[in-house]
Amino acid sequence: MKPKKTLKNNQIEKIIFWDPCLSPHKAIFFESFASLNPNLEIVCCADQTIPDSRKKMGWTVSEPIKYKNIISPDKKTITSLITESPSTTLHVFSGIRWIPTIIIALEIVKNIRAPYIIMSEPRVIDGFTGKLRLIQSWLTERYHRQNAAAILAIGRNGPPWFIASGYSKSRVLPFAYFVPPPLATPYKQCNTDKTRVGYLGRLIKMKGVLDVVNSVSGMNDKIALDFAGNGPEEDVLKSMCISAGIEHTFRGVIPITETGNFFSNIDILILASTSKDDGWGVVISEALMAGVTVIATPMVGASILLDNSLFGRCVPAHNPEAIKSAIYDLIKSDEFTPKKREARAYLANKILSAHAGAVYFMKIIDWLEGRSERPQDFYSLTEYIN
CATH class of the missing domain: 3.40.50.2000 (Glycogen Phosphorylase B;)
Structure with missing residues (x-):
């Protein structure tokens, strides 16, 4: 079923991903999406570079080739990015809370009613504090429930969280972190029975x-x-x-x-x-x-x-x-x-690679613009098994 158009009628010319920090879990996805869409300007606007705690875990990010990184932008830069071409820019927010850059950008996007998507993991719903988070979401996210073009809900527990928070099921799509496969290393046959x-x-x-x-x-x-x-x-x-x-x-x-x-x-x-x-x-x-x-x-x-x-x-x-x-x-x-x-x-690799994620994201945008049917969930193996 095709939805009503929720993105501007103007053709999207730029996509800005608003992220808490630079991340290897997204960098190659951005690169793949930019490679598939050479006519689009792709920007990752991150609140900070890789945190030290993540560097200690082995995180690294290469310099972008097909897209641009902007790190720790001030309010003037954020305002300029959003107001420069508001009707032809799509904003993708990785979360809606706590991160200063995202909070500032969201407020400006709301003020000028620019088109946007939320791409997010679920909040933790378990226990008493989880129920309080659900109540908070119901009380504070009315604008997003009514105006976000789509919710790209990450993981098994993503869609149930957002639906429980009052978002329309028709606007919630499953999503993931789409990453490159590990560098190929030949499988090493075990020398024991263990x-x-x-x-x-x-x-x-x-x-x-x-x-x-x-x-x-x-x-x-x-x-x-x-x-x-x-x-x-x-x-x-x-x-x-x-x-x-x-x-x-x-x-x-x-x-x-x-x-x-x-x-x-x-x-x-x-x-x-x-x-x-x-x-x-x-x-x-x-x-x-x-x-x-x-x-x-x-x-x-x-x-x-x-x-x-x-x-x-x-x-x-x-x-x-x-x-x-x-x-x-x-x-x-x-x-x-x-x-x-x-x-x-x-x-x-057919469903989880950065390339697969980029193709899936393109299908989502086409669906939101009314050019195609809603895409199959990314983890569907139907077309590869048959």
């Missing part, structure tokens, strides 16, 4: 890292653990592995350029997050595009992909036994063969 289980990210309780170790306790003859990253739970995890007699490796933080080598050495990636604060989970996209099967909880946005059994298994949070059962199921299903890895990587 299944190699990996975790890549911050070693914190919210990520369910303790559940990962507990899940393989008693499987010493079948499992080897491989952790990449750092955090406050590192020493606890090492002690747990030693006490349980689990073969393990702790690699520390690895640069983004080396994640391909990490994935070539594991059979399963586990992300057992216990909070919906994990809006997407880019490591899942990277693992799947490298051919690795994944186990994750529904708290993780990218777990929506695991509804397809080729990609892995979705298990309840706070449940090491469910993780253990999923590991046994994957082993029994023979999911780690080179043929299965190749098929997994092929399909994942």
Whole structure:
């Protein structure tokens, strides 16, 4: 069904992405979108560069080629960007709260009624504070419910959050962080009979890292653990592995350029997050595009992909036994063969790569302009499997 036009009748000539900071999870997506649309001017306007905390996690961003970065703009610059050609510029806001640059830009966009889209992870709805956030959204987002051209809701929990917050279901589309596949590294066949289980990210309780170790306790003859990253739970995890007699490796933080080598050495990636604060989970996209099967909880946005059994298994949070059962199921299903890895990587790249995301975003704009039907959800595999 075609919607009424919600973007200006004038042809869009510029798109400005308003972001909290520079991010490797978006940079290649911007580059891909700009390459596919050479007649569009693409700008990323970020409140700050990569935060130090993220640099310590291995984040880096290359200088843009096809688009332009503007970092920490003052109010004069923000005003000029928005008012220069208001009817032919589309604004894409990564969130609507807390970030000074985004707050200022949104207010100006509202004042001149410029066309805009919200691209955002959900807020965490769990618990008492989550209910307060929902009430706050109902009380403060009326303008956005009525005027945002679309909501690009990131992850499994994105669309339900925005619909619960009163946004029209017809305007909410699923979205993701579309990233390049890890640098290709040949799959390394295991020299033992052990299944190699990996975790890549911050070693914190919210990520369910303790559940990962507990899940393989008693499987010493079948499992080897491989952790990449750092955090406050590192020493606890090492002690747990030693006490349980689990073969393990702790690699520390690895640069983004080396994640391909990490994935070539594991059979399963586990992300057992216990909070919906994990809006997407880019490591899942990277693992799947490298051919690795994944186990994750529904708290993780990218777990929506695991509804397809080729990609892995979705298990309840706070449940090491469910993780253990999923590991046994994957082993029994023979999911780690080179043929299965190749098929997994092929399909994942078709729907999760930066290029795939750019094509999907183009389809969304065409739909909003009334030039086409609403696009299929990005994770639909129909056209690739048939």
